[in-house]
Amino acid sequence: MRKFAIAATVAAFSFTTAPAFAESYNLTVAGASPGGLWSLLGAGLDAAVKEAYPGSTVTYQTSGGGLANVAVLQRRDADMGIVHDAELQVAKQGGEPFNAPVEDLRVLSYLYTWAPMQPVINADFAAKHGIETFADLAAKEVPVRVAINKRGNIASAVALAMLEAIGAGPDEIEAWGGDVIYAASGEQATLMQDRRVDMTLNSIFVRHRSIMQQADAIDLQLLPISAETQAAVNDRTGTSDFVIPGGSYDWAPEDAATVTLGAALVVRADMDEQTAYNLTKALFENHGKIAGVHKAMNALTPEIMAAQKVVPYHDGALRYLSEAGLM
Structure with missing residues (x-):
């Protein structure tokens, strides 16, 4: 009985202290045409998420650009989309090509503000x-x-x-x-x-x-x-x-x-809050992976990434930004 009790105690200790398996993500991001800066940003997003969550993949998906990406997100044809801030304004106001205001867009990060x-x-x-x-x-x-x-x-x-x-x-x-x-x-x-x-x-x-x-x-x-x-x-x-x-x-x-026009990484408001938190944390804490895709991105900082004002940040993103002292 004593041997059994010791074995049970050891087994219980091993179970409670064993490291949890790291999460990984398989996501798509809608950008624009292949070969441009946005495709490079797609590679940077992939690298940043991989750094935080090994085994993850962010796949760049070509599209007609920011306005098209709002529709792509609405149709659930991608998990994330790159959208200009001025395009977010059009969507928020329900301007062409939208028939009504689009209210379920949320931001994880600004990507640049210098176009x-x-x-x-x-x-x-x-x-x-x-x-x-x-x-x-x-x-x-x-x-x-x-x-x-x-x-x-x-x-x-x-x-x-x-x-x-x-x-x-x-x-x-x-x-x-x-x-x-x-x-x-x-x-x-x-x-x-x-x-x-x-x-x-x-x-x-x-x-x-x-x-x-x-x-x-x-x-x-x-x-x-x-x-x-x-x-x-x-x-x-x-x-x-x-x-x-x-x-x-x-x-x-x-x-x-x-x-100037800027571009933001946008998701739907119904993205799981913990997922949004994890992705935001991965992007901000590995922003060098994004900044390194092209010399035009060298100025990217967490402060810039937190400065978008047209539509709200996702609740999960806000939680990270608050913890990081960026809000």
């Missing part, structure tokens, strides 16, 4: 018309030919909001003898190089190759926007203030205020 709208103008054209700021386009009723992103792209919607905020919407520009042209980033560079447009207005990283290509062909100028325009556009679209530092380009020595 500023860059009003880049041909310097000779600016000198000819006395243009020094973005607002001068409307104040002087300039016949500008401006290229913005393709219809349906959120950067195009933000560009129109910026133009309309200063009283230079497409109708006004056409009345002044100019035009608004819809073209992708690469096309915009070609149009500018060929002098078929006078200005481009797009959401891209500072020193993006499309702007550098333009600068190789013609002299450029960067137009700052006013605080009033920033506030109006941010309120309408969900963007945030941004300053392009002076000297970012050889031809732009002064700071230039503008607005």
